[in-house]
Amino acid sequence: xxxxxxxxxxxxxxxxxxxxxxxxxxxxxxxxxxxxxxxxxxxxxxxxxxxxxxxxxxxxxxxxxxxxxxxxxxxxxxxxxxxxxxxxxxxxxxxxxxxxxxxxxxxxxxxxxxxxxxxxxxxxxxxxxxxxxxxxxxxxxxxxxxxxxxxxxxxxxxxxxxxxxxxxxxxxxxxxxxxxxxxxxxxxxxxxxxxxxxxxxxxxxxxxxxxxxxxxxxxxxxx
Numbered sequence: 001x002x003x004x005x006x007x008x009x010x011x012x013x014x015x016x017x018x019x020x021x022x023x024x025x026x027x028x029x030x031x032x033x034x035x036x037x038x039x040x041x042x043x044x045x046x047x048x049x050x051x052x053x054x055x056x057x058x059x060x061x062x063x064x065x066x067x068x069x070x071x072x073x074x075x076x077x078x079x080x081x082x083x084x085x086x087x088x089x090x091x092x093x094x095x096x097x098x099x100x101x102x103x104x105x106x107x108x109x110x111x112x113x114x115x116x117x118x119x120x121x122x123x124x125x126x127x128x129x130x131x132x133x134x135x136x137x138x139x140x141x142x143x144x145x146x147x148x149x150x151x152x153x154x155x156x157x158x159x160x161x162x163x164x165x166x167x168x169x170x171x172x173x174x175x176x177x178x179x180x181x182x183x184x185x186x187x188x189x190x191x192x193x194x195x196x197x198x199x200x201x202x203x204x205x206x207x208x209x210x211x212x213x214x215x216x217x218x219x220x221x222x223x
Contacts, residue, residue: 006056033203050066061160098132143174
């Protein structure tokens with residue numbers, strides 16, 4: 001479903017974070033990307049999620065080249081991907097109630113008629129009680145906020161889910177609960193998964209295939 005071909009990317013063309021990296025995630029496949037902090041795997045995940053334009057290389061989604069990033073990406077490609085990040089407080093608007101946080105992508109894509117039913121459904125799916133839906137991020141725990149962020153990632157029914165260190169800040173029980181939510185969703189929909197992290201045990205238990213960062217492009221990728 002997703003192909004990253006010879007990607008070089010970063011935030012300064014003179015000092016790329018990712019160099020000549022290729023990765024493939026097949027339809028319905030679960031792939032873990034294992035690497036140490038600072039190696040560039042989160043930058044690669046942002047490129048895969050169409051949130052960051054690479055300096056060179058190609059991103060191919062469902063056989064079609066990606067030609068735009070962020071709001072310039074075609075809607076069909078943008079909405080095919082759901083993303084859950086490591087730090088929910090940096091990826092959540094502090095002004096929004098959890099219900100509005102989850103519903104944000106629906107409103108942005110003109111599907112406001114689905115907001116009430118879909119938000120309630122996903123709140124139950126991720127384990128958020130009705131009493132929490134009216135609260136704002138500062139009024140809930142990291143685990144509760146990450147549940148809401150995962151619900152937001154699922155709200156448009158993506159065919160590819162990217163989890164970038166999604167559970168790194170969570171305790172073991174919350175980690176297990178959120179992984180179970182992802183796997184239940186994948187079982188029901190056939191969605192693919194790219195899980196990025198540094199916890200070898202978690203990724204190898206969670207994913208059908210685990211790729212080590214240094215394997216992607218040899219020593220050049222890790223410079």
